[in-house]
Amino acid sequence: NAGVMQNPRHLVRRRGQEARLRCSPMKGHSHVYWYRQLPEEGLKFMVYLQKENIIDESGMPKERFSAEFPKEGPSILRIQQVVRGDSAAYFCASSPRDSNNEQFFGPGTRLTVL
């Protein structure tokens, strides 16, 4: 049973470009979470999704950031018009049907904005 997969592992973008980060949860997991870790800082919750629904986006910046988890395919975290302050490691986690189960994290995508 493969773990949580994220791609790309490393992403370089210039200011103003768009970044798309993909997350494939573990097989059988229908809950996905995105977290961000800025350099030398702790992990911060961004958004929680179930299939086709955003459940909690209280940690998402109000502008430029969006997330989706379609019926088919991976979850996508999209950052429009990236700025240098978006440079961070973005981690995805998944859990089974009950959101109170432990979360299994992917290896992360390291975004660098030039």
Added chain:
Amino acid sequence: DAKTTQPTSMDCAEGRAANLPCNHSTISGNEYVYWYRQIHSQGPQYIIHGLKNNETNEMASLIITEDRKSSTLILPHATLRDTAVYYCIVRVATTSNTGKLIFGQGTTLQVKP
């Protein structure tokens, strides 16, 4: 969710038990204690969780005080690969909980040969 307090850093000799404390004095009756760790630059890894009874799995043991105001994560025989940042997280486990984890600064455990 209740706030947790952990020491910033700890050292442990390889092969010895590592005991990582966590204070959660404002914990509510329906809040669980979770432990995760993050080995350098990797995604966090779930270790263990508990409500009020002590718990043990293949990775670690979790000792929760009777008043539930503090807990200790025990790695019985620490190895160099256990060097990581360890996070103690308290969160409600109900159907209305969105499941998000609130990470603090954690404890940086350095296992030394």
